[in-house]
Amino acid sequence: MKQQDVIDWKVAQLSGHQNVPMSTEMAEFIAQNPMVEKELAFIESFWKHEPENLPQPSSQMRQNFYSMLDEAKAQIQPDDVKTEAKPRLKFIGILSGWLAPNPVAQFSSLAIVFVLGMSISRFDVDSAPTQPGLAKLEQEVSSLSSLVAISMLQKPSASERLTGVAYSSQTDLSDPNLSATLIGLLENDKSTAVRLAIINTMRESSRLADKEQSLIELAVNESNPLVQMELCRLLLINGTSETQRTLLEQLKSMTLHDDVADFIREIQSTSRA
């Protein structure tokens, strides 16, 4: 009989994985080793001590889960009305849609535009609005949105970073700091939701061309199939023909996840059709 056997027996009993009475040999071993007895008493005390108030998550977590589930259910078609596209691939698209910038952030940006408009008109009451004035205002709004976006993108919570992505979508992504922050997060963010939202924002940007080389590298080196598929979709649909050719050549020489390989084939057949 070893001490390890006694501990294993005790843990299995307490966890409900077995219900074997203590053997005589074990009882004798414990009686001869008061230290083992003390150790068993501690383990029992730890196992049987029920935490009084288990920490509860916020209601936001539940809401987020059900939003995601509702979107997924709404978009996945039943078997009898399936189209040619595979539902699994459609589902990926739904997730991206679910992660799109939220209306609250869009409303906030509109509020910023309003406040800026008010302050400029206060300083320039007597003069009629001019084209340079409007351009300046637009530039101010864009630069302010970029500033807010960068600040939100550096927050520790994924939901705050998602808001940051929403602010980014209010700009034309011309700010190099914002672009660099987005690319950095796209490469390293721990939340898949944030990464997919960034891809979604880039899809709507008119300044994709200057980021395509970085995006190709990310797409090729990405280990998360969801993100890799969305990056490929972005580049193969919105990228230049040169980018599309480069990406496909690089992907050909790689061993891809089955879902990603199916996805690339799907996109290629759609674009050929």
Place this chain on the structure above:
Amino acid sequence: MTDERALMFDVQNGQLDKLAILFERNHLQLFNYFLRTGNNRAASEDLVQETFMKVLAYRSSFSGTANFKSWLFGIARNTKADYYRKSKQATTHLDIDEHDVGSEHTLGEEMEQWQKQDLFERALASINPELREIIVLSRFHQLNYEDIAQMHDCNLNTMKSRMRKGLTMLEQAYRKLAGEPNQ
């Protein structure tokens, strides 16, 4: 109560409603698993969300050879590892200030109970993260040694030995915090 493995097969076959049942049954346990293994509240909520998103995304990979809970915690563990790898700022110890310690406590037995709970939680938070995780999975989530060994990619004897080491460290930390002499 419907078997969770059967529910997961239903999800796999397109009955996504069933995922809500699995979420309701498991989200609190998952949230506390992430808290107890060293993450703050915001990160733990994000990790629960991320875990269920992966359950949906990778639902076709559930084969049913392991039970649902150990498959779920396997995904949770990988999600956590991914989180640490990406943030490169893993918190190795629970932030005691952020840790919930209950609400209304009065003197006497309740206070003693609360103090004991607090000591257990703090002792647990102070030990090696890998050993802590093994204890948490066994004690609070009722996973057996075989499942935990599989998740940690080690054999059963190694797992038992790590568990023993973890419990010894836990007891030492507890006694130190309680002001009791160690043997």
